[in-house]
Amino acid sequence: MTTQLLGTSFIGYSRGIGSDVCGHAIHPASGGKLEPAYIGATPDEVNDAVELARQAFPVYSVLPGQQRAAFLRAIAGEIEKIAEDIALRGPQETGLPEARLRGETGRTTGQLRMFAALIEEGSWVDARIEHAQPDRQPVPKPDLRSMQRALGPVAVFCASNFPLAFSVAGGDTAAALAAGCPVVVIAHESHPGTAELIGGAITRAALATNMPEGVFSLLYGGGRTVGISVVQHPVIQAVGFTGSRSGGTALMAAAANREQPIPVYAEMSSVNPVVILPGALDKGEAALADAFFGSLTLGVGQFCTNPGLVFLPEGKGFGFIERLRELVGASTPGTMLNPGISRAYAETVEAVASTEGVQTIARSSGAEGQGAAAIFSVSLRRFLEADLLRGEMFGPATLIVRGSLEEIEAAIPELEGQLTATIHATTEELAAHASLVSALESRAGRLIFNGFPTGVEVCHSMVHGGPFPATSDGRSTSVGTMAIHRFARAVAWQGFPDACLPAELQEENPLGIRRMIDGQFV
Amino acid sequence: MTTQLLGTSFIGYSRGIGSDVCGHAIHPASGGKLEPAYIGATPDEVNDAVELARQAFPVYSVLPGQQRAAFLRAIAGEIEKIAEDIALRGPQETGLPEARLRGETGRTTGQLRMFAALIEEGSWVDARIEHAQPDRQPVPKPDLRSMQRALGPVAVFCASNFPLAFSVAGGDTAAALAAGCPVVVIAHESHPGTAELIGGAITRAALATNMPEGVFSLLYGGGRTVGISVVQHPVIQAVGFTGSRSGGTALMAAAANREQPIPVYAEMSSVNPVVILPGALDKGEAALADAFFGSLTLGVGQFCTNPGLVFLPEGKGFGFIERLRELVGASTPGTMLNPGISRAYAETVEAVASTEGVQTIARSSGAEGQGAAAIFSVSLRRFLEADLLRGEMFGPATLIVRGSLEEIEAAIPELEGQLTATIHATTEELAAHASLVSALESRAGRLIFNGFPTGVEVCHSMVHGGPFPATSDGRSTSVGTMAIHRFARAVAWQGFPDACLPAELQEENPLGIRRMIDGQFV
Missing domain, CATH: 3.40.605.10 (Aldehyde Dehydrogenase; Chain A, domain 1)
Structure with a gap:
């Protein structure tokens, strides 16, 4: 140094x-x-x-x-x-x-x-x-x-x-x-x-x-x-x-x-729900699982946008789950940020694993201080009954919730506020499920189609926020x-002489900025 | 009816x-x-x-x-x-x-x-x-x-x-x-x-x-x-x-x-301070008092923007005060909005009148339910000592605070947040007292020069807000x-097909609105 x-x-x-x-x-x-x-x-x-x-x-x-x-x-x-x-x-x-x-x-x-x-x-x-x-x-x-x-x-x-x-x-x-x-x-x-x-x-x-x-x-x-x-x-x-x-x-x-x-x-706190519709599975379950697992385990799952919840249509997606099981088995656990986080992660994962109705699909194991990937599954009915299951597991763990598409749509309003909500579907399915997308919108700051929530682009159109508790101010x-x-508030000046106004508001526009003048942007 | x-x-x-x-x-x-x-x-x-x-x-x-x-x-x-x-x-x-x-x-x-x-x-x-x-x-x-x-x-x-x-x-x-x-x-x-x-x-x-x-x-x-x-x-x-x-x-x-x-x-709650500099008095004290009194008594003083506090330079403004005394004497009290408001007004005015160091310049009297105009005066030192004097008198009453210009400027940060702050001065004085204006800006949502706070224009550039307790959210x-x-929040859509986006965000801009595209407003 x-x-x-x-x-x-x-x-x-x-x-x-x-x-x-x-x-x-x-x-x-x-x-x-x-x-x-x-x-x-x-x-x-x-x-x-x-x-x-x-x-x-x-x-x-x-x-x-x-x-x-x-x-x-x-x-x-x-x-x-x-x-x-x-x-x-x-x-x-x-x-x-x-x-x-x-x-x-x-x-x-x-x-x-x-x-x-x-x-x-x-x-x-x-x-x-x-x-x-x-x-x-x-x-x-x-x-x-x-x-x-x-x-x-x-x-x-x-x-x-x-x-x-x-x-x-x-x-x-x-x-x-x-x-x-x-x-x-x-x-x-x-x-x-x-x-x-x-x-x-x-x-x-x-x-x-x-x-x-x-x-x-x-x-x-x-x-x-x-x-x-x-x-x-x-x-x-x-x-x-x-x-x-x-x-x-x-x-x-x-x-x-x-x-x-x-x-x-x-x-x-955000669990960043991912809804998978049948058409997305038809395009290739293993590839979808590979991409999902990459997002789940990026940075040992320690991102606010980590996908901690997946809604999967009942009776479908066995290839997706099977591939996730393989990936977890082959995964290497990473060191977490600090002992408090790794301890909390281990405890939360243990609590989810031992919740009635929760099946452990795959769990890898790691040494003290490491975060090992874990995938769980539960029925939609049980998911709605057990408050614990709707909370965040801060680390590389996700919960797959199985239900009919109708049940999934009805469950969205029960979720707390989220930074992101993701939907995997064909374009036709997306158009046909407008009310599902609308429900997701009401719970999140950013909607993602056929992508993954991790990787937050820094740009003019990014919204990294969302209803409470994702953020305190959605x-x-x-x-x-x-x-x-x-970090700003509007202030108005009434009747001020030009020279005493901030440059941004002076008549001649010395800074050459875009302004609204008498209702028109110029 | x-x-x-x-x-x-x-x-x-x-x-x-x-x-x-x-x-x-x-x-x-x-x-x-x-x-x-x-x-x-x-x-x-x-x-x-x-x-x-x-x-x-x-x-x-x-x-x-x-x-x-x-x-x-x-x-x-x-x-x-x-x-x-x-x-x-x-x-x-x-x-x-x-x-x-x-x-x-x-x-x-x-x-x-x-x-x-x-x-x-x-x-x-x-x-x-x-x-x-x-x-x-x-x-x-x-x-x-x-x-x-x-x-x-x-x-x-x-x-x-x-x-x-x-x-x-x-x-x-x-x-x-x-x-x-x-x-x-x-x-x-x-x-x-x-x-x-x-x-x-x-x-x-x-x-x-x-x-x-x-x-x-x-x-x-x-x-x-x-x-x-x-x-x-x-x-x-x-x-x-x-x-x-x-x-x-x-x-x-x-x-x-x-x-x-x-x-x-x-x-x-807002007392809407008005700061009067010597040059404004030189332009005509009686006319200034007439205009001030009009703002003070408009709607029986029952506006959030009612000017309830005046800072006047020590040793000046006797004509302003004298004229206010005449105006109050000749004024007719008006009926207030409801018995609760008229009772609270009468009690607050009485409490201010009986505060140590407060002089009653003029008070008219009214029947039950009416709001009678009242003008008080106090030294800046006493004003800062007595919390009661910095609160709102909801009705046609104002408190004139006398001090040196240095004392007045030093007192502004002690005020709570305000909807408005007004300064009466010559243009030269305004330019020479930039730090006073800056102090007023930090306490208010709207700054007024040589005008009065009542009469809130409904337009694109109005700010009717201000730091707490003027508003809860300045x-x-x-x-x-x-x-x-x-009543709105930002929402982002990532990777969505054009047809599934809100019309405002579709590529062809079907609504013809102003948008920022790749960082440029078009």
């Missing part, structure tokens, strides 16, 4: 001193401790970080988009400079392969540059101008202009399963910084070293591009202690989180119980350019 | 039977009861209304925008047919003058037609298309398309102070119906007859345009009983409310404590076309 890890928080442009050791990174395969020890932020340091964010907000939020974009591009550049360190440290503390860390580094820098391009162009603010009509009867119409403005300082929690793309410089941080919000990040105990590497990169980028101190801080000490205290701080105006349902709902409660409640964007996405709207 | 009032709920296309009388409308000036008695909806009727909305949703939400627009236009037409009945009944139960009811009828039908035009045009859905790149390395890019879709059945609460524009067919109902959401309205006890008139109009319009039953219901029985049970019903997916802070926060708590939490759009507006996004 070319970077020396210190084990302390970033409080604006200073490093924290902290108090107690909050933990070491753990090497998931061996269970061994990695140096250095990480020191939790003190309550004073938490307060300093948030206070610096408060002071940075009025400066940072109104910087021209070009300047905020330069900061985002500088972050991407600084991350690329330490790509070798990330590729070395990341696998040690996450158990993820080096190639995954390298790929995720590229996705992370790509996201930062995507948001940079969005705010360089500038039209995302949805600028609207309505000109005055002083002679209108019965009352004059005032000059009224509106645009999106940054919400305020934001708390972002790192995710254990994406040490880069949903962590310190991940999607929420990139979206919040792009919108103009200072960010206070709470590190995840699973990958503190990777977090520190990225924290250093962001800090160097902020200094190099002359950003106000407090635009970024990174705190160690755990989500449930330091994290909650950040969420409860009156200065914080929104929260981004990707993690467990219990963690997300705890943050939702903390945010709702503040004197001023604030929005929480928590991505929590109106928004955590991936793609639309995510910037999580 | 040409319409016979029955006093019962609308449960889809049927009328409820109900159980107990929940109350009569009260004639605010005399305190007398108006016929008929209103009967509360039973728990079964509440459930029936919500269940009908659930059944209507998959049909109504995907109707072409043209058809939903025809429904909205039909509602406007039906309301116009009963304009005389509204002008007769409305004043009796609200104490508002007939001209106000007629004006508000026009605003209400105007809003309905504004949303009709928005969905006829259709681009509001923010359609985004990214084409597949099957040859992309290292992984193919899928075809991914997204657009806004209706959120689900919505609960809308009527507001006492806007019996039409924020009630049964008001802004939230129009926005929700436009987005594709069935609406269950909870009537306000202050104007049950006006609610019934409008409920009939919407029902006739729904029948005439062949809308599915359940697209609209109207329930009597009170916000805190029937209303809460609607909000707690698992089918309901969002809530719109305009009213008191206690009512709004009760709904927020009920929504947050559901098994599936849902968004609440509550507009609650990211959105309750007035203007942007309000449609309260």
Whole structure:
């Protein structure tokens, strides 16, 4: 490693001193401790970080988009400079392969540059101008202009399963910084070293591009202690989180119980149902099983979009199941992200396996800390009776539910909210089952035809969100350019002289952005 | 009246039977009861209304925008047919003058037609298309398309102070119906007859345009009983409310404590600060006082945007105050909306008047049920010490706070969130006080220069929202076309055949709407 890890928080442009050791990174395969020890932020340091964010907000939020974009591009550049360190440290503390860390580094820098391009162009603010009509009867119409403005300082929690793309410089941080919000990040105990590497990169980028101190801080000490205290701080105006349902709902409660409640964007739990219609089986059951198994076991099943539930028409799909049984038998279990996740996975799989009416189709076995693939089957009737079966098994396990097509369609509204819902069918079947697709739409943020839910494209049209508990706020996405709207609100200016308006709303359109003028987009 | 009032709920296309009388409308000036008695909806009727909305949703939400627009236009037409009945009944139960009811009828039908035009045009859905790149390395890019879709059945609460524009067919109902959401309205006890008139109009319009039953219901029985049970019903997916802070926060708590939490759009409490800089006084103190007094007493001060707080530079503005004293002395108190509001107003004014350090500049007196204008003054230091003084006096009362310009700017961040913030100044002063304007922006949804906050323009650029407690969700507006996004969420389709996509996302763009295609708006 070319970077020396210190084990302390970033409080604006200073490093924290902290108090107690909050933990070491753990090497998931061996269970061994990695140096250095990480020191939790003190309550004073938490307060300093948030206070610096408060002071940075009025400066940072109104910087021209070009300047905020330069900061985002500088972050991407600084991350690329330490790509070798990330590729070395990341696998040690996450158990993820080096190639995954390298790929995720590229996705992370790509996201930062995507948001940079969005705010360089500038039209995302949805600028609207309505000109005055002083002679209108019965009352004059005032000059009224509106645009999106940054919400305020934001708390972002790192995710254990994406040490880069949903962590310190991940999607929420990139979206919040792009919108103009200072960010206070709470590190995840699973990958503190990777977090520190990225924290250093962001800090160097902020200094190099002359950003106000407090635009970024990174705190160690755990989500449930330091994290909650950040969420409860009156200065914080929104929260981004990707993690467990219990963690997300705890943050939702903390945010709702503040004197001023604030929005929480928590991505929590999704089983991502896959509905297979007979025509899809007719096209080749083994090939379908191969592709499904690839999606199921990608990253040891540790994706929010992992397909954990399959609806299969009764009396069909024996070749599909048979092929899955072979694949599981031949599979090699992978190391999971941390001991807590592998323990929870083993317990959940055991609970499902021992639920009345559940048949184990295939289960491989793994050592402590590993996630072994598992495929179960159950009747639709039993599935609807046993609450446990509708919950998430975070790992490479799936439950196949058998029923008639009518029963399957009737069961969809009983599912909780999902990030994705997938349907495998012929085009003719898809057209003939519009009400099934409609039912799936009401439960999910993204509908997939003849594909698989893993592999979330980062682009303008991605919706990585969905009704509760997939996310706490199904109106928004955590991936793609639309995510910037999580951290913005509309503000209107009435009767302001041109020179005192933000550039986006000035009559001559100095930024050359797309605007709505008197009801027409120009 | 040409319409016979029955006093019962609308449960889809049927009328409820109900159980107990929940109350009569009260004639605010005399305190007398108006016929008929209103009967509360039973728990079964509440459930029936919500269940009908659930059944209507998959049909109504995907109707072409043209058809939903025809429904909205039909509602406007039906309301116009009963304009005389509204002008007769409305004043009796609200104490508002007939001209106000007629004006508000026009605003209400105007809003309905504004949303009709928005969905006829259709681009509001923010359609985004990214084409597949099957040859992309290292992984193919899928075809991914997204657009806004209706959120689900919505609960809308009527507001006492806007019996039409924020009630049964008001802004939230129009926005929700436009987005594709069935609406269950909870009537306000202050104007049950006006609610019934409008409920009939919407029902006739729904029948005439062949809308599915359940697209609209109207329930009597009170916000805190029937209303809460609607909000707690698992089918309901969002809530719109305009009213008191206690009512709004009760709904927020009920929504947050559901098994599936849902968004609440509550507009609650705002004192709408007005900052007057010396240059504005130099232009004519009496004229400024006249205009301010007009805004303060409009509608007996019963607007969410009523200017209840004025920051005046110390040692200046004596002519402004003197003129206000004259105006109050010559003013005639008006009848308030209901006994609860007039009692609360009298109590709040009394509490402010007797707060240590508060000087009464002028107070007129009124009979029981009337709202008499009142002007108080206090030092900035005392203002910051006494929490009571930063709360809302719902009625024609304002508090003038005197301090230096530095003290005034430092006090702004201590204010709670506001719907509006106003500054009176010369253009040069405005430019010289950018940090004051920035502080006001962080506290409000709409900034007004040399104008007054009352009179909310219904248009594309209006933001009628603001940080808590002005609203529960400062990211959105309750007035203007942007309000449609309260009741919608983004959904993505991946890899779908063209014929199975919503028309908005089909390749040939059959609706001719504005779309983003591969990152470019076309």
